[in-house]
Amino acid sequence: MSNPEATPDEVVCEGRESSGVELMRPREVPLGGPRAMPVRRTLPQRHRSLIGAWCFLDHYGPDLVSESGGMVVAPHPHTGLQTVSWLFTGEIEHRDSAGNVAMVRPAEVNLMTAGRGISHSEVSAPETKVLHGAQLWVALPDADRDTDPGFEHYAPEEIAGEGWRAHVFLGSLLGDRSPVRTFSPLLGAEVVLDPGATLRVPVDQGFEHGVLVDRGAVRVAGVDAAVAELAYVPPGADEIELVAGGEGARLLVLGGTPFGESIVMWWNFVGRSHEEVVAYRSAWQEQITGPDGQVVADSRRVVPGRFGVVPDQSLRPIPAPVLPNARLRERR
Numbered sequence: 001m002s003n004p005e006a007t008p009d010e011v012v013c014e015g016r017e018s019s020g021v022e023l024m025r026p027r028e029v030p031l032g033g034p035r036a037m038p039v040r041r042t043l044p045q046r047h048r049s050l051i052g053a054w055c056f057l058d059h060y061g062p063d064l065v066s067e068s069g070g071m072v073v074a075p076h077p078h079t080g081l082q083t084v085s086w087l088f089t090g091e092i093e094h095r096d097s098a099g100n101v102a103m104v105r106p107a108e109v110n111l112m113t114a115g116r117g118i119s120h121s122e123v124s125a126p127e128t129k130v131l132h133g134a135q136l137w138v139a140l141p142d143a144d145r146d147t148d149p150g151f152e153h154y155a156p157e158e159i160a161g162e163g164w165r166a167h168v169f170l171g172s173l174l175g176d177r178s179p180v181r182t183f184s185p186l187l188g189a190e191v192v193l194d195p196g197a198t199l200r201v202p203v204d205q206g207f208e209h210g211v212l213v214d215r216g217a218v219r220v221a222g223v224d225a226a227v228a229e230l231a232y233v234p235p236g237a238d239e240i241e242l243v244a245g246g247e248g249a250r251l252l253v254l255g256g257t258p259f260g261e262s263i264v265m266w267w268n269f270v271g272r273s274h275e276e277v278v279a280y281r282s283a284w285q286e287q288i289t290g291p292d293g294q295v296v297a298d299s300r301r302v303v304p305g306r307f308g309v310v311p312d313q314s315l316r317p318i319p320a321p322v323l324p325n326a327r328l329r330e331r332r
Contacts (some may be wrong), residue, residue, distance in 0.1 A: 021223040022232040024048065024210075026059065037068040037131070042212065042230040044265065049331035051210040051232060052256015053184045055081070055139040055265060059212060059228055061132030062089055070124035070131055074315035075299045077284045077307040078114035080145040080263075080270035084188060085110040085122075086169065086252070087133035088214065096120035097308025100151040104133075107190070108155040109169035111180055115140070117280075117306040118149035121299070121313050134212070134252060136188070139263050139270050144183040149308075154180045163197030163244075166190060173253065174201065187255035193218065193244035201240045201253065209233040209240060209255040216249035218242055262330040267320055274328045281320045283307065288317040295319050 026040035043057040044050070063070075071092055085092065085104045092104040096112060097119045104110045104122075112120060124131050140147070156167045159176045168176040170188035178188075187207065193199060193216075203209060211220045211231045218224075220231035221240055233240055235258065242251070264271045269280045287305040290296045299313045 020234055021221050022048070023223060023225060024230040024232055026228050026230070029058070037063060037071055039135075040228045042228070043210070044331070048232065049263070049265070050139065050259045051208055051254055052186055053138045053141070053182075053259050054136060054186070054210065054254050054256060055263065055270065056135075056137035057210075057212065057230065057254075058135045059214065060134070062130050063132065065090075065124060065128055065131055068131070070128060071122055072124070072315070073122040074318050075119045075121045075302065075310040075313055076268055076318040077117065077119045077280070077320075078112075078268045079117050079280050080140050081114050082138040082140065082182070083112045083114070083120075084136040084138060084170070085112075085133070086136070086188075086190065088250070089130045089132040090128040091125040092128075092131075092133075093123050093125060094120060095310050095313050096149070096151060097310050098149045098151060099311060101311070102151065102153055106133075107158075107167050108153065109178075109180065109188070111152045111154075111170075113140075113147065113150040115145065115147040115149045117283075117308070119284075119302075119307040119310055119317075121310050121315060123315075134214075136254070137270075138182065138184075138186065139259060139261075139265075140183050141259075142261055142272065145270070147183075152180050154178060161199075163194040164199045165192045171255070173203075184259070185257045187253065189253045191242070191251045191253055193242060193249045193251070195244060195246050195248040197244045197248070199242045201242060203237060203240055203255065204257075205236055205238050206257050207255040208235050208258055209237075209253065211240070211242070212252040212254070214250045214252065216247045217245035218249040218251060259332070262332050264328050264330055266323075266328050272330075277328055278323065280306075281323065284320055288319060
């Protein structure tokens with residue numbers, strides 16, 4: 001998914017709670033332009049750029065495709081990260097320049113590793129009537145950020161207990177473990193709670209965690225969180241208590257060890273310096289600019305380079321925004 005708004009400084013600042021839990025509130029961003037599908041962005045924020053290696057979180061829907069136009073994200077580039085696609089409703093076709101073509105479906109994770117560079121497109125399937133899900137990014141550690149691009153698909157089995165159900169798509173939780181490869185310790189799971197249910201989730205004390213509320217309301221470690229809010233729980237806890245409201249709740253539980261590295265994130269790139277990001281932007285623009293000096297109208301006319309060419313995709317590639325006048329800042 002392309003990031004149409006490049007600067008975390010513009011995201012609404014989080015609220016801090018006395019318990020140590022921070023309640024992070026989203027802002028609405030048009031995906032791909034002012035008339036495109038709206039998404040709710042909760043990460044990065046002005047005062048918190050990462051939760052573990054998680055560096056970006058967009059939450060969208062449920063949206064009627066007949067009104068929103070659905071998801072039509074033309075080929076665009078990434079470096080230094082992994083994208084994690086998780087759907088609640090609908091289907092999206094993924095195509096990337098490493099030659100992968102796959103459908104994103106509810107309760108099935110698609111993880112794309114950008115590494116040194118990849119480009120991809122995301123288009124909701126014609127039969128999709130309602131689109132509802134989350135798009136997340138994971139920053140790659142310095143030692144692995146130039147790895148080969150790749151792709152994994154995994155459909156986790158549902159696990160369940162009294163008053164709850166879950167799908168663990170990354171890492172381990174509630175006795176289940178995902179086989180999907182990550183480059184730093186991570187957790188990603190969907191948890192559904194029955195009305196009024198309480199679930200005490202054992203967690204790694206070395207992890208920091210984020211709980212995104214997709215549906216209903218939930219009390220996270222004593223702090224009330226509403227739909228689209230992200231509750232941040234700092235390291236040190238060995239369990240997180242989740243208490244659902246009267247309508248039940250559906251959540252994404254994310255976590256990881258504190259990243260411990262500074263990153264420079266702008267548009268769709270994660271690098272380590274202003275100069276690196278400038279070079280990534282230049283490389284993409286060179287690939288998508290035709291002999292006439294204009295962006296090509298068809299992605300099949302993109303020339304080979306760092307980001308490759310998305311196969312059999314005729315949409316016009318997305319040009320990079322203009323860089324800001326100031327140097328891009330490092331974030332932790």
